[in-house]
Amino acid sequence: MTAAATPLLQVNGLKVSYGHIEAVKGIDFELHEGQITTLVGANGAGKSTTLLALSGLTKKAAGSVRFAGEDIGALAPHKIVSRGVVQVAEGRATLTTLTVRENLELGAYTRKDRGSRARDLDYVYSLFPRLKERADGLAGNLSGGEQQMLAIGRALMAKPRLLLLDEPSMGLAPIIVQDIFRTLREINKAGLTIFLVEQNVRQALKIADRGYVLETGKIVMADSGRALLGNPKVQDAYLGG
Known part of the structure; x- marks a missing residue:
């Protein structure tokens, strides 16, 4: 899918700290309308913290978050939802x-x-x-x-314009994971932009137009999902070689 010239969501210099611990260390990334973008990495890399900052559920220490041209970085969570950015929390929270x-x-x-x-x-x-x-x-x-x-x-x-998903495969049987990812592809084909945070690196990169690899709060790689899936460094670190 061809990326739009202007990103739907643009993040610059995002930092998030918990006390003296900097969990997200000044990252930059962008999401384009109609695409699936994934943020992958090991447990504790800062993936969920990044999503919480986008949703306004965790306060950022620095950086900007622009959605559809508007700076939403200081908005309350319910205001961010009203703009069309909706998160599916880790652990379902039903x-x-x-x-x-x-x-x-x-x-x-x-x-x-x-x-x-x-x-x-x-x-x-x-x-x-x-x-x-x-x-x-x-x-x-x-x-x-x-x-x-x-x-x-x-x-x-x-009715989101951007759907944020935090570890949707966590704790699920492999056959259910396949169903969930199949549905994500389906809703994306219907026009919904998706930002997927996922520890199941193989599944995430398979469906992603673009991917970012996060390690200890820093983005260390960015490429198409297909290219990252075939990258030897990604394979060695996350796919068992």
């Missing part, structure tokens, strides 16, 4: 005492047009038929894979 349908409807809480919300609910059910089957059941009774589907579906109900 509301277990609510039904599947209620969880999905909560994703659209900022939207007033009931007709479009109903159409998007049908769209989510078409992506994840299992959620439709379990719509009136409690989210807490879903399997891990179903809860991940629910978390993605709930984010889609917010």
Whole structure:
């Protein structure tokens, strides 16, 4: 897919610190509309912290974050969501005492047009038929894979322009991981821009238009997903040679 001339999201000099520990050390990267971009690296590299900073859930120490030409770096999280940047948190964070349908409807809480919300609910059910089957059941009774589907579906109900995903494959059986990544490709083909943070480097790079490799808070490589997948350094460090 051809990249747009102007990035949809542009990050410059992003730093995030926890006390005296600098978790993200002045990184630069950009996301282009209609693409899947992935940020990969070992556990503790700073991947999730980067996403939290983009969402406004963690305060950045320095740097700028521009989305669709607007500086969103100082906005509150709900304002960032209203701009069209929506995150699927690590660990799913479904509301277990609510039904599947209620969880999905909560994703659209900022939207007033009931007709479009109903159409998007049908769209989510078409992506994840299992959620439709379990719509009136409690989210807490879903399997891990179903809860991940629910978390993605709930984010889609917010009508994002950019979807941020934090470790969607974590703790899931390989066959479920394949299903999740297949769905991500499908929603991307429908036009949604995706930024994927993922420890499953092989799966992430397979579907990515572009990838960045993060090591101890610094971006050390950037290239197309295909090129990084074939890079000997990436293979040695993350793909078992």
